[in-house]
Amino acid sequence: MTAVQTLAPSVTPVRRRAVKRRRTGLAGYFFVAGYTILLLAFGVFPTVYAFYLALTNDRGQFAGLNQFVKVAQDYRFVPAFLNILVYLVMWLVSLVVLTVVVAVVLRSRIRPGLSAIVRFLYYLPGALAGVASVLVWLFMLDPSVSPVSWLLRSLGFDSFAAVLSPGDLPVIFVLIAFWTGAGGWIVVMYGALNNISDEVLEAARMDGAGPWKSAWYIQIPMIRKWIAYMTILAFAAGTQLFVEPQLLQTASLGRVSPTWSPNQLAYVYAFQHGDFNGAAAISIFLLALGLLCAGLLVTRSDLFKVDES
Template identity: 45%
Template sequence: MSAPTAVRPPRSRSVPTDRPSGRSVTRGQATAGYVLSSLYVLLFVAFAFLPAVYAVYLAFVRPGGGFAGIGNFITVATDFRYVATFKNLGVYALVFLVPTLVISIGLALLLHGRRTGVASTFRVLYYLPHSVIGVAAVLLWLFLLTPRVSPIGGLLESLGMEQFYDVVRPGNPASLAVLFAIIAVWTSGQGILLMFAALSSVPQEVEEAASIDGANAWQMVWHIKLPLLRKWVAYLLITSVAASTQLFAEPQLMSAVTNGAVGTNFSPLQLAYTFAYQYGNFPASAALSIQLLLLGLGGAVLVVKKTGMFRVEV
């Protein structure tokens, strides 16, 4: 529910204090801005905001109608799978977030400062895995992880894994969560691009000044580039937290290919799906979805507070 699109990237360039030259926005530019953003806003309201409002309403209605109080939240929280799904999500989010940030920032730093041709070639290479996402990515991974057909089958078998079940270990939720996280990290190309773009906006003068002062490459990274990246890291973190609460397609597909050995209630979103479509209990499903929305929002608020993301630097 908490779509990453809900959070816009910080438009630091539009903060007047960034550009003291004092270029003011003309009336024509303002109109163009409204027109260009209106389509997005319309779609956002229709397909993200209004459904979220409806979910909030549903969450407090009894399945048969009438005000439910927190009844639906109790139904969900007392479900025997509730705690387990959030545990799975926790492991997944942790294993997904940390490498995503490290890889995005690290590779972007390595690319930054390379010759343009080299940098753009590698940018494309890093982004390539992102072109195979969601269900397609999982299918690709299933192929990779089936020893008999995998191109790395020899490696898997030398590690003692002869069957798909030895690799996937459906009885072990933690190892599954790590597997899903690895599949997700593989697609962190977008983060690399974002960070690279952010680094490119670091004013040339600042870098020059630092190198004149005798800063070496490491000092440049630690004291100049990383602090200037802070807002962008915050943005990446917010969208990644929100994205990780939406874990659904990977475990759902894994359940199908293991004939149910991986249950259909691995993640909270799957449990919400079960409530709606197996029990016909849409209010309980909404109650669970709202908790995921709050999780994403809470993460965003925390990040914004800690990093001062919207603070205007004077």
């Protein structure tokens, strides 16, 4: 009887901790359940279905790699991917360099109150929907109505058609993407810089490192995982470019190619030619490109490496 009375108080807390752990685990599953369902419904299942379409013909018969060969031999395939490649290089370089530089300046060289106002102003364009932002830029790029028409004319653009010359389209799309997307990433980079201990920066200052040396040798290396994360998501979004060239193609009355980007080419295959199998093959090409580049960035940046304290 004495042994039972001695063990009872020690067993009860153990059981309580076990029940608490079970409840915590169930709560975790509950919170991720919604995302998991959406991921399966709008991510995994469409991808599997795209693979099925890409490996079959319009009668549902297995066709091997025929769909991939067919779309790769299309005369519009290589130009579309070259266009998106040029755009991605310009977009990612400008995004990484400018957002990191702006975030460092806001964190180190501007008073907190003013910095908060500036970050808010940078973020505002990102509140616009993609279509709305393109419409704003259609207005800005037309010399006949643009508030900066003097600048456009000084650069040699006397008409809207001149602005939309094929060689200038990547620059236009980079301007639109940066205007709408950079503000949010500036806020993210600023938050990442805030995680750097003030003691580390103070030690650098005591060693004689100025603001730019501290940024180059300390701040930027310490947020490299955030930079890699931003680059991966920006790359994935960039390969899916569709709204901007599609609206410019409509507004320019056909001056912009309807198959300027791979997504537009897939759209033409699916909804103009009725060839959903070919469209799926193009989407798989884009998926493979995205996974390859994301894998390189993840391995080179140690994105998922756990820092040992």
